[in-house]
Amino acid sequence: MSKARRATMSDVAREVGVTAKTVSRVVNGEGPVSAETRARVLEAMDRLGFQPNLMARNMRVGARDSTVGLVIPDMGNPFFGTVAGGIEGAVRPRGLTLLVGSSEETAEGERSLISTFLARRVTALLVVPSADSDHHPLRAERAAGLPIVFLDRPPNRLTADCVVSANREGARSGVAHLIAHGHRRIAFVGDLSTLYTRRERFQGYRDALAKAGIPLDRALVETGHDHEAAAAAVVRLLARKDPATAVFAANNFAATGVVLGLARLRRRDVALVGFDDLPLAEVLEPALTVVAQDSAAIGKAAAELLMARLDGDRSRARTVEVPTRLIVRGSGEMPPTV
Amino acid sequence: MSKARRATMSDVAREVGVTAKTVSRVVNGEGPVSAETRARVLEAMDRLGFQPNLMARNMRVGARDSTVGLVIPDMGNPFFGTVAGGIEGAVRPRGLTLLVGSSEETAEGERSLISTFLARRVTALLVVPSADSDHHPLRAERAAGLPIVFLDRPPNRLTADCVVSANREGARSGVAHLIAHGHRRIAFVGDLSTLYTRRERFQGYRDALAKAGIPLDRALVETGHDHEAAAAAVVRLLARKDPATAVFAANNFAATGVVLGLARLRRRDVALVGFDDLPLAEVLEPALTVVAQDSAAIGKAAAELLMARLDGDRSRARTVEVPTRLIVRGSGEMPPTV
DNA sequence: TTGTAAGCGTTATCAA
DNA sequence: TTGATAACGCTTACAA
Secondary structure: OOOOOOOOHHHHHHHHOOOHHHHHHHHOOOOOOOHHHHHHHHHHHHHHOOOOOHHHHHHHHOOOOOEEEEEEOOOOOHHHHHHHHHHHHHHHHHOOEEEEEEOOOOHHHHHHHHHHHHHOOOOEEEEOOOOOOOOHHHHHHHHOOOOEEEEOOOOOOOOOEEEEEOHHHHHHHHHHHHHHOOOOOEEEEEOOOOOHHHHHHHHHHHHHHHHOOOOOOHHHEEEOOOHHHHHHHHHHHHHOOOOOOEEEEOOHHHHHHHHHHHHHOOOOOOEEEEEOOOOOHHHOOOOOEEEEOOHHHHHHHHHHHHHHHHOOOOOOOOEEEEOOEEEOOOOOOOOOOO | OOOOOOOOHHHHHHHHOOOHHHHHHHHOOOOOOOHHHHHHHHHHHHHHOOOOOHHHHHHHHOOOOOEEEEEEOOOOOHHHHHHHHHHHHHHHHHOOEEEEEEOOOOHHHHHHHHHHHHHOOOOEEEEOOOOOOOOHHHHHHHHOOOOEEEEOOOOOOOOOEEEEEOHHHHHHHHHHHHHHOOOOOEEEEEOOOOOHHHHHHHHHHHHHHHHOOOOOOHHHEEEOOOHHHHHHHHHHHHHOOOOOOEEEEOOHHHHHHHHHHHHHOOOOOOEEEEEOOOOOHHHOOOOOEEEEOOHHHHHHHHHHHHHHHHOOOOOOOOEEEEOOEEEOOOOOOOOOOO
């Protein structure tokens, strides 16, 4: 019962009294097979619950699997969900199936997941790198013609196609927006500083401050990698003797956390601009001003890069930067409390 | 360049001057290999960028792949992201890798994704069924010993393990809560009625009404499968001559949409209870009362069922119901406007 | 219209 | 400690 071996083509063939090759023909709808034989084979396949072994097929054919592997850092972050949706919509018409795994934001998780995909001979590989991962070992795969595209964050120690948001410019514009509304004590709440997106957005923050002649105050730079951490950061930022009058939250979790923190403090006088939009942004009070990323477009761009490579594009690695968009809703336009 | 063949064990072996079997021993850290041979093999592997072909290995070993396949309807829904996270946390310690694909809520997408997983000989299969899918064809796989667990929604035409939320009872308690606060015109905004979860939650809604002696008014039952559809539904519900004084939103998208709709109408006098919690629920005004699902627990329970099967549990199919929890925050306690 | 032989990349078995 | 041979399930090339 438990050792019930799975039916193979030979099993089906024996059942019907033909050869495996004939079953193969029926399965692949290829070559000439008499209607009667075909019917008998189909019947036996159904009766035995035959499922072709794609591993064996792919091995023989030498063809790659019709699967695209995607490595993301976190299944729970809707940003990556939307990115994945964008990819899927683009590769599906081509008959490719997207399979997603999570690295849990660790280099080891990422390495082992990539290995899993490579060992299964995916048609192409999409990776959102986790901090500190090294992509140098992938050079052989790339040389062997495997399309590899990095998303959201660039590869480390490897030149390859890459799609990212306009992080620096987007952050700059968001912070400049706060400055334009009179703020000079603007806090930055972001991920761990090892992350590429955090570094870029932090640079944009510095660019905006510099342009306005505002010195960087390290005391206003906080880390909030999840909701509660960001909420706690806000409490600290506002408890200072010289508190922040505005906050730039550098990702969706940070923005959510800052909103939570401010609400718990019953503070409605602190300006806020978030990076990445939230579904409920417009109903918050005040409504949340954000630098919106086009996450679906990021996925789509990556998928298109990938498919161009599959179609034989051998040009050098490209980096696509997807623009962001400032959405003004209220929270970013409040003046500083004097 | 483009046809660069991938290095095989034989390639590595030839390079070093040994046999494929020796390389195999090194790769699998099995059997006796001299330290020197091992070093030379490892060096050659690295130089050639050798990646073992798992398809070939699995085929030979006859072993199942160390992969668990998960089919979800929608990558963009954070509920499924959290469920996936719960599964991953439970199967990873066992050395299993979770691979996720999206059916886009279509029976065909689900069928083809399941086929993809079966053809790749996953160790186990996890499925969130889409509406109208038929799982009868999976009976042979189940008989062959493949653990199959359904999540969030039960299988159709197949008896199998299943993990669901206490949908009916949860919805009943949410609606009863509104009734306890004086409401009698309570609207229901949910998914398409073909969906299991929608049907169950609707039953819970009816149960609560019946218990209170309130007749069901079909005019108060609306469909809102995404944010905007739910927002539009609210507008209709409140525009009636005999409008709803409270709304029960039967899933997270519907709840978000209802909140959006109410905010756009500037209506703060309509009571609301949502099914499934939202990250920003506590900061809404009024804060959102919800029937919270434990999505991570659903994933974990499914993973545990699955692993028990892998460990040889042959008992009959079980259905696990994960309890929900009413979280009172304000929106559900508002009295009806007279 | 169907069958035979060989081989894809790996590992089990047994021998050296 | 290492190698030769066969086999996993399937498809290609060729023959019947």
